[in-house]
Amino acid sequence: xxxxxxxxxxxxxxxxxxxxxxxxxxxxxxxxxxxxxxxxxxxxxxxxxxxxxxxxxxxxxxxxxxxxxxxxxxxxxxxxxxxxxxxxxxxxxxxxxxxxxxxxxxxxxxxxxxxxxxxxxxxxxxxxxxxxxxxxxxxxxxxxxxxxxxxxxxxxxxxxxxxxxxxxxxxxxxxxxxxxxxxxxxxxxxxxxxxxxxxxxxx
Ligand code: TYD
Numbered sequence: 022x023x024x025x026x027x028x029x030x031x032x033x034x035x036x037x038x039x040x041x042x043x044x045x046x047x048x049x050x051x052x053x054x055x056x057x058x059x060x061x062x063x064x065x066x067x068x069x070x071x072x073x074x075x076x077x078x079x080x081x082x083x084x085x086x087x088x089x090x091x092x093x094x095x096x097x098x099x100x101x102x103x104x105x106x107x108x109x110x111x112x113x114x115x116x117x118x119x120x121x122x123x124x125x126x127x128x129x130x131x132x133x134x135x136x137x138x139x140x141x142x143x144x145x146x147x148x149x150x151x152x153x154x155x156x157x158x159x160x161x162x163x164x165x166x167x168x169x170x171x172x173x174x175x176x177x178x179x180x181x182x183x184x185x186x187x188x189x190x191x192x193x194x195x196x197x198x199x200x201x202x203x204x205x206x207x208x209x210x211x212x213x214x215x216x217x218x219x220x221x222x223x224x
Contacts (some may be wrong), residue, residue: 025055025111025224027103027148029118033185034175036205041156043116044213045220057106060116063111064093065103071097076172084130086216088137091122092123095144119198120153120192121146125174126190129181149199152223154216156205168218179183207221 022126028045030038042058049056063072071094075087106113119141127134158166160182167175193200202217205212 023110025109025113026152026221027113027115027150028109029115029120029150029153030156031117031120031124031153031181031200032205033124033158033182033189035163036156036158037166037203037209038156038208039116041212041216042116044077044209045216047130048217052090053179055111057102057104058110058116059098059113061098061118061121062091064098066101067097068094076174083174084126084132086144087130088122088132088140091126092144094139095119095122095141097143099148107148108183110135112203115150118150118153120155120189123192124185124188128191129177129185149197152220153200154219155193155200155202156212157186157189157202158205160186162206172188 030042032038034209046058051216053060060067062075065068071090075090075094103113103115112185122141123134123137160179163182164179171180188203193202203212203215207215
């Protein structure tokens, strides 16, 4: 059976990637493709429990513990959901993946990037996305879009946001073949067109 595709959607909080993921999924399904929509952290089952701790635990969480929880979720997600689906020929669209850990725990929290790369590699078994979109926005736009109801990660502040944003741009700079940056300050329709054009070019 022909291998499917693994495509990830990345960016700082409030960048609109989930809306774009859903639009691409709808378009591909309408064309008859077999599409699966999933996310990290917490797609389903055990992952949902890990997500609950990561986003809502209100006591102290060390950066290392946070990193390992994201990685634990990723290992489970890859083994149980993503890899089997790609092997069956499906197109898997995933909201956040390895680059989130590099951007948030690496650039954002200051954990060594080489170590994160090595740990990501263990969690994924070395599988990489075929294509990654990074939706880029500035801190002001993000704050407006996220609003006042923030989860634990969204409450980390503007400096943290800017480190994460810079991290994503560095990742794209280092892996231009896989990672495509999209200006996410535009309208939903314009961004969708950019996504579709890049999808066609790359895949
Ligand atoms: P979520 O509600 O899924 O937010 P979003 O819609 O922005 O994706 O929350 C996920 C949060 O977890 C988000 O703030 C980014 C963060 N995160 C990390 O810090 N590291 C990671 O490896 C992943 C996957 C997510």
